[in-house]
Amino acid sequence: LQDRDASADASSSPVIAAFKVFQQELDTKHDKHERLVKISRDITIESKRTIFLLHRVTSVTDVESILKESDVKLDLVRRKIAQIAEELRGEDIFQFHRAFTAGIQEYVEAVSFQHYIRHRTLISLEEINAMLVFTKAQSTDAKEPAEEDAPPPTVAAVSAPPFQVIPSDYLLGVADLTGELMRMCIGSVGNGDIDTPFQLSQFLRQVHDGFSYIGNSGPYEVSKKLHTLRQSLAKVEDACYALRVRGSEIPKHMLADVFASRDAMMDADEGVA
Amino acid sequence: LQDRDASADASSSPVIAAFKVFQQELDTKHDKHERLVKISRDITIESKRTIFLLHRVTSVTDVESILKESDVKLDLVRRKIAQIAEELRGEDIFQFHRAFTAGIQEYVEAVSFQHYIRHRTLISLEEINAMLVFTKAQSTDAKEPAEEDAPPPTVAAVSAPPFQVIPSDYLLGVADLTGELMRMCIGSVGNGDIDTPFQLSQFLRQVHDGFSYIGNSGPYEVSKKLHTLRQSLAKVEDACYALRVRGSEIPKHMLADVFASRDAMMDADEGVA
Amino acid sequence: MSVTEMFADIQGFLSADQDIREDIRKVVQQLEQAAREILTLLQGVHQPTGFKEIPTKCAKAREMFCTVRTHMADLKTKFPAEQYYRFQEHWRFVLQRLAFLATFVGYLECEALVTREEAAKIIGIEVVREEGFHLGVEDYLAGVLIMASELSRLAVNSVTAGDYSRPLRISNFINELDSGFRLLNLKNDPLRKRYDGLKYDVKKIEEVVYDLSIRGLSKEADNAGDK
Amino acid sequence: MSVTEMFADIQGFLSADQDIREDIRKVVQQLEQAAREILTLLQGVHQPTGFKEIPTKCAKAREMFCTVRTHMADLKTKFPAEQYYRFQEHWRFVLQRLAFLATFVGYLECEALVTREEAAKIIGIEVVREEGFHLGVEDYLAGVLIMASELSRLAVNSVTAGDYSRPLRISNFINELDSGFRLLNLKNDPLRKRYDGLKYDVKKIEEVVYDLSIRGLSKEADNAGDK
Amino acid sequence: MSVTEMFADIQGFLSADQDIREDIRKVVQQLEQAAREILTLLQGVHQPTGFKEIPTKCAKAREMFCTVRTHMADLKTKFPAEQYYRFQEHWRFVLQRLAFLATFVGYLECEALVTREEAAKIIGIEVVREEGFHLGVEDYLAGVLIMASELSRLAVNSVTAGDYSRPLRISNFINELDSGFRLLNLKNDPLRKRYDGLKYDVKKIEEVVYDLSIRGLSKEADNAGDK
Amino acid sequence: MSVTEMFADIQGFLSADQDIREDIRKVVQQLEQAAREILTLLQGVHQPTGFKEIPTKCAKAREMFCTVRTHMADLKTKFPAEQYYRFQEHWRFVLQRLAFLATFVGYLECEALVTREEAAKIIGIEVVREEGFHLGVEDYLAGVLIMASELSRLAVNSVTAGDYSRPLRISNFINELDSGFRLLNLKNDPLRKRYDGLKYDVKKIEEVVYDLSIRGLSKEADNAGDK
Amino acid sequence: MSVTEMFADIQGFLSADQDIREDIRKVVQQLEQAAREILTLLQGVHQPTGFKEIPTKCAKAREMFCTVRTHMADLKTKFPAEQYYRFQEHWRFVLQRLAFLATFVGYLECEALVTREEAAKIIGIEVVREEGFHLGVEDYLAGVLIMASELSRLAVNSVTAGDYSRPLRISNFINELDSGFRLLNLKNDPLRKRYDGLKYDVKKIEEVVYDLSIRGLSKEADNAGDK
């Protein structure tokens, strides 16, 4: 039983020595993963807040100021994405992709929502990626509006490597965008905005047709979202339909009246909220 | 809008009158169902306790006293079954079957376990049902050992109608019995009882073959239990196997010794438990 | 009796049970066919042209219930009368459909709730359990709830057909039903779930009445006089 | 203490726990009955005649909340206060219904949002977690959302009853609620799901207001000038 | 034959089978691609501008079905004809989509139901089981039900696009389909589930017709003349 | 052809299909009954007394397979041969059980693997797909794997019955089977899952052999002479 | 308080809750690390050389429990004491591991069952629910059952290490535990499942004792006379 005793003296064993190396490698990887998950969670929260903010465009007159406010918020998000890019410097981004995919999808959702409100078009993957090239100047710029006590990015003065959103994250973010557009449509109806719902329904149909063109040939997560997308579209189409049939009753000369009174009411509301 | 107002005066409406009747019928039925569920739950608990008690036969010498104690407990259970029979007087028993099936299955499990310990055979459905014919005399007899503060059965002096266990409840109870027999087998091995495991394995094989003869031609619940039954059998067969291979090493002259020392140890244990 | 013999006995019982179920299933299929035919007939009332033909269609449906009663008489012979609940699952679905059809015909005829007694008679069965094959309260009520949902559809279609007074009458009737159901202490059973659907029917009909009322069409209906 | 004694002790613990749950379940059933009765009473406000009787019905409902408070007082005695979360699942459903009823009565009375403090008081429980049996934020908000959906129905029915000003007031109120909810950072929990339903209530009410506007009926209401 | 030889033989069988499946999968992918392209084209009819372009789009779709037929001809060569049911699961999904597209094109062209024979011809396969690769009854009906749901969407969108007469025509067509399906004795299979969806389509379209009718828009459509 | 006529036609198709399935189900039930009886007989070999009776039991089982073949002959007449795969799911389960029973009897008789050809013959069907109702590779292999698991049980019970040489023979046989299966490239199908179970059987039997060997019982068996 | 203010307040509540959970998770991770280190230390007792070092290892483990108590003290500060059940799921797993380690150390030291009171003290928490962070009955029992399984392993390894008396003592102890558990009326909960595992531990230890008995090694141990 001598062998056995000897092996119990673990400290000298080459096996234990090897496992100590593994321990370090695994912990390092795990820590990086955890850090990325945290950044991703922050990105998610901040992107969701941006989306909440952007929904206010259906109920205020000064759309521009909301867009500006959302720019500031999205810049903050991009600084967080720069932190991800920094963490991934020299890494295979797919190794940690699971850690940050949720955050990136939510960012795509937010930035494409803002883009739609501003330009009434779908932002492309190229456009999104172009915004994620972090120059030195940009990182300094970005720091200015940081009234919030966000920790200074570890990037400091030196620029982070560019971050590339992969197509499936783009698709998944855009799929979720349709849900927000649906909410925006229903909000507009409530506020007597006639044009937006019709525009939205056409745009949403295009996106829907795009997704059904891709169908189940893409990643599984995308096909899973098709059903929700179809439901969102149906809700928007129903809203437009309702506007049309109700609108058919309105005597032409009253049109102005109606909206004047609506606007007055809305403004009153704003005072409260 | 006159019609509408009139109908609002609900009290005079024939619809409301009809629904008041429904209310009563539904509540009556529901109350009976609840009472049966409660009795069934009591039966389950008391049957489980009987099974726990019966498992002590593997670790004591005075088997008879345990069997007697279990007789008293099972008589109590049968008095509860008499209550069910009373509730079902004049009813279609299948209407409330779901309410008490769990209790009855557990009773079948307990009574067949006791029967096996006493006679080493499988109790038949007829034998079980024969015990559930409640004569006046029996109900009086049954009341004697009621040291426990069980409420006096509503049956009072007059005898309840007989209760019939249906075949599927019998089968399901017997299927669960096999689990108890497996536990008993493992308990016996632990206590150096050589014969019981071998007897049990033969008996369990017969029951298993019986169930596989019925296969999936019976109710769904029965086929669902086949897998567990097979596992129980495998455990018992493994135990017998282990006894055989270990037993092969024992020098014949030591046999007496071994069991003498085991018994001594066991008795000491009993003092504690 | 050996273990093997005991299991053989039980197997015999199980086989007999299977045979009864097989017989029941066959008759139930015929009942389903009959019910589907009555339904197809009555669906016609939702058509714009169907409104005038309601009396004819009801008369026709009444006749078709004869077949139902024949099959029901047949079904009763397939199993011992006192074991109704043992096999209930087999006919429960179709029985609720028939209760729906019976109460629907009755409502179309005289805009009132067909009682359980009447419904049972139309279907050709008893009301009281002790007397054999019967229409249980739950099944009757399930049928009534299916009818309520059909009436919400009828309210919509009667507007299309230009009949503006019917939705108000339906609304009153459904409200009365709703009050009735609220008296019941429904547990988490299937009936409860169906009853939750009634809320949507009530709401839908309220919206129809609203549409008529905001356009002054409900007054128009009043002036035209009660039917 | 011997092992046997210890386990006997432990069995005592386990049994006591089951008894507590049994007791809680009984009181919760009574609470559910009381809640159902208040609901039936308040449902009357959707009837055309019900609009005038709102004050009476509210007064009646207030009285009926006494019973609720009695049962609540009883419920609190059934388990140690610090084990609220241990047994919470038993009363969660009925508590949300009660929060709905309390906020609904409050709205009908003075067309304002009953605060969590007030709602808790009506139900007869605390607001602050530390003081024992309380009305948690999630449960209060769930109740408020059920009320919002009831108000969208009320908007429709008040038009039918000829009250053209109420929908506008409801609309303003619901919009205020919606803004409030937007302030919350709801995760994907049950509350979030319920909140998504609020948007449809908002939309429905807006459509009613729109219908009134294009007919000039909202001005009529203004001129008539209730409130 | 030794055990090893026997298993080597068996591996031969399994490999051959896997190769066939691999081949089938490839062609099916191409079919899916083709189907998706036709779908994308036809979905254009829901756009306000799409209504005028229906004939053009249909003509284009007809052309694109050529590709489908080519792939289908290819698919048939990948496995022995009598093993249709062995591999059916691979193409079942796409076949139902194609049946939908064929019946949808047909409806858009002449507002009538494309028969199974015609649908099979458009897709480039047989109708009769015995003749090989065929369009089974279940798959055809599944396609028809998908189309019904697309038509309910079309009814909504044609109103939005200002076409008030189309919903009435769709409503009649869907009612006819519904009567047809009611002739079938569907078991609890996937088809049955899909058929339950048809009821919602029927109801949805009825509500569209109702909305038009209560606003006098259906008359307007009538006066404008049929289409 | 009108829509109604078309659907009437289709109903014809569906009914015919349902009738076929009903017929198949009946025969399959008889097959299952027959299989269960053979199983009950053969399970007797696990009893201590059963070991001597293996030859008798096998002979008896061979006879009982006559009934199986009769039912199989009957089953073949119930549907067109080329639609084997259309209805396969109905008999797949029993067919695998029969393959198990056939290979088990064969092993008990001469401790060798019954080939697919032999198994098919015992069951009364073909081996080659083209010749009609056949024993597919997958079904045969599934049967073989069930047998392997039964043999691991037999190894245990033969030790209990005092037969120490049988486990060694079973171990060799199972190892041969295991090597055979390792030649196959199984995908993630049901067979793959079953095959994973074989590893446990191999290990179990190795442990039995180990137990015999460490106690010198396997030598004892050797001395007693091979079987 | 305006609606907006109220909702801002509510958001405050919700955020606070998430922060608490985050804090708890962090401390629980540290507890898990500490538990793992104690486990690694105690695993040493299974080594042949480990038997002599049991006292040293136990002393070391006792020291390490200091860290556990520090983290526990920290954990208690993370949430209000009366909300134990609100957050329980976060620490339940590690608490059961700690209960195991505490009872295992205790057994190794004096071969007796550490009571719930003692175990709670070692871990640094209360026994009585009312006094705050406590060791619930279920968690204590789960820990005891893990220990039982560790003891069955210890029985095997003590024979290898040449200690023939320990298995008998373990056997007696485990039997006592088993009798204790039989007193409990366990429902079909996680604990019941764990308890079913105890029977196998009992059986394994009995087999070891049996092995020793038939070789007369247990007497040898008696004569050597430890304990």
Next chain:
Amino acid sequence: MSVTEMFADIQGFLSADQDIREDIRKVVQQLEQAAREILTLLQGVHQPTGFKEIPTKCAKAREMFCTVRTHMADLKTKFPAEQYYRFQEHWRFVLQRLAFLATFVGYLECEALVTREEAAKIIGIEVVREEGFHLGVEDYLAGVLIMASELSRLAVNSVTAGDYSRPLRISNFINELDSGFRLLNLKNDPLRKRYDGLKYDVKKIEEVVYDLSIRGLSKEADNAGDK
């Protein structure tokens, strides 16, 4: 760029991705075949006769790893080197099997743990991520755990083959591995689950050593001299 164009672009990307995956799958199948062949060869060591042939079998296996390295070289060309983790799922399973086979061969040759560097070299890949296709820590460790389970089986079979000293050596080795793994802070990942299996291997081997030791066979082995 229009929405349609944008989606066409993305579709292009997705197709390219699919093609790469298709290519990878094909090579991976060849790797699996190669791994299965090595496994079949090495399984021979569990046979009683196999023990003497261990060196021969290892030499043979070493040769067969050439094929593995060739396929690996091929696999590397199928996708951009820096996207290893994008496609990892395709080869992960086979890579772990290969790591197992490499460490198993190594253990059989010199009863020591093959390092990650050596294992990677045998398989024909890198260790460091930056250098391309590599053997990640997790995959290496997964392979080691599979080997551990194979060694527990080997311990059993070496007793059967009459080699009583090997189990003790295996026991020491496995204990060392177990200590190593306990150093790792494994999260709830697949590796964790596999590691939980190691406990059973450790226990099994302990029981074999126990069996030898209680029969005095382990001393016998010692006397016979170290291996």
